[in-house]
Amino acid sequence: MRFDNKIVVVTGAGSGIGEAAARRFSSEGATVLLVARSEEKLAKVAGSLPADRTQWMTADLSTEDGAKAVAAKVQGLGGADVLVNNAGIAVGGTIEEVSVEDWNTQIQTNLTGYFMVTKFLWDQLKAKKGNVVMTSSVSGLGGDWGMFAYNASKGGVTNLVRALALDGAKLGVRVNAVNPALTKSDMTKDMLENEALMAKFRERQPLEAPADPAGVAAAMAFLASDDARLITGVNLPVDGGVMASNGQPPQ
């Protein structure tokens, strides 16, 4: 019960890693505000959590209005102790294929969105001596084939975390990221159905591929808890060993 009497905001909580995070923080006593785009999915997840400690709202976090609405809502609940920046999309394709519009949507959602929600919650986090956990990716620590826009967005998160951690330290606010590899979610649904592709992932992701989102949520809860009070500015691979490899193929 590390989050008893704590208020935790989880963005992208309608499915996948965000849903698992909302469930994990809730199971450890938190009051959780779940945010995402789809009312239907959010209502379903929120409806399965304790009614007296669960709030939800839809918002488009790629917009300033959406990010500000989240800050206002959580202020009304008493202010955020923990912000889990997790909402994201993945734009695939090579530089020939990705339009400027798609690039902008990718960066606006995955990078500017994280910046805006953090910015508008920052005063609350300072007041609570709280912390931020961002869902980055192994794709923020190295490149993927045909995913450069996503890689750029998550690469931006890598240094967003480091630099905000430096500024936040003197204010009592910690900032960290988890960097998952392939994890079961709506985002990866099509990939998961491709057995030949999954065999390739199992070669490169030694512990578990695709990963259970609950395993990612467990690492998030650790980083957000007092157990991690000396940890800030970290991009933590939660990747079943992917980043342990130097990139050479298995023999």
Ligand SMILES: NC(=O)c1ccc[n+]([C@@H]2O[C@H](COP(=O)([O-])OP(=O)(O)OC[C@H]3O[C@@H](n4cnc5c(N)ncnc54)[C@H](O)[C@@H]3O)[C@@H](O)[C@H]2O)c1
């Ligand atoms: N699944 C993976 O393999 C994997 C690996 C590494 C990192 N990630 C990251 O994990 C995070 C969660 O993704 P997931 O895999 O659980 O996918 P998902 O599609 O199941 O969940 C994404 C969530 O983000 C929300 N969202 C997207 N755009 C939004 C917007 N503009 N405003 C508000 N909410 C928005 C969706 O509503 C949904 O709730 C993402 O940041 C993703 O990049 C996923």
